Amino acid sequence: MAPDAIAEAGALLLRYQLLRLGVTSGALSSSSHVMAQRNGRPVSIEVSVVESGSLSGRTCEWLLDSEVNGDLAAFVDLSSERIWLLTPYEVGELSTKQPDGTRRLFTYADVTLDPEKTGHFVFSGDFDRYLLEERAERIA
Numbered sequence: 001m002a003p004d005a006i007a008e009a010g011a012l013l014l015r016y017q018l019l020r021l022g023v024t025s026g027a028l029s030s031s032s033h034v035m036a037q038r039n040g041r042p043v044s045i046e047v048s049v050v051e052s053g054s055l056s057g058r059t060c061e062w063l064l065d066s067e068v069n070g071d072l073a074a075f076v077d078l079s080s081e082r083i084w085l086l087t088p089y090e091v092g093e094l095s096t097k098q099p100d101g102t103r104r105l106f107t108y109a110d111v112t113l114d115p116e117k118t119g120h121f122v123f124s125g126d127f128d129r130y131l132l133e134e135r136a137e138r139i140a
Contacts (some may be wrong), residue, residue, distance in 0.1 A: 001051060007032055010049030010076035014132075017083055021136040033070060036139045043139045045085075046070035048105075051078050064095070064103040072138060075105060075130075083132040090130070 001009070011027060014034055018025045025036040025045075034045045046069055048062040062075050068088035075084045086094070095105040107127050128134070 006049050006051050006078065007047070009078055010074075011047050013076055013078065013081060014045065014047055014074050014083055017132055018136070018139070021133065023136060023139050034074070043072060044070035045072045045074050045139075047074045047076060049076045049078060060107045062105045064091070064105070066101055066103065067092070074132070084127060084130040085132050085135040085138060086130055087138075 011032070011034055015025045015027070018034075018036055023036050025034050027033075028035055028044075032047050034047055036043045036045055046064075048064055050060055050062055060077055064073075068091050070088075073086050073088065073091050075086065076082075091103065091105065095103040097103055
């Protein structure tokens with residue numbers, strides 16, 4: 001898929017999953033942001049999408065242009081249709097800042113890869129606590 005189509009698919013999947021959880025949302029002018037509303041309070045969500053993990057689905061990597069520009073950040077994996085929701089602080093703690101100013105969030109699904117486990121490289125099982133369905137109350 002083209003990059004714009006991937007971004008749009010990720011935003012649509014987020015909006016669909018939010019609706020299933022009782023949260024109203026709409027697209028902003030950019031496919032990389034969604035505005036959600038629950039109980040009358042608007043929440044801006046920056047959306048980062050990956051079409052599929054690499055290394056046969058054992059890793060997942062998202063790149064952000066810079067710091068999070070929203071109240072929350074959603075990380076979408078289209079291949080698994082899973083979405084993780086993080087605060088800007090959590091993104092800062094779990095991602096690495098690259099020399100060019102971008103941020104990189106990287107997860108390992110396969111613990112046999114035996115990477116150096118730091119705060120910047122997260123095993124996907126550890127990352128499950130950030131799944132959208134576990135954190136939807138943050139949009140309240």
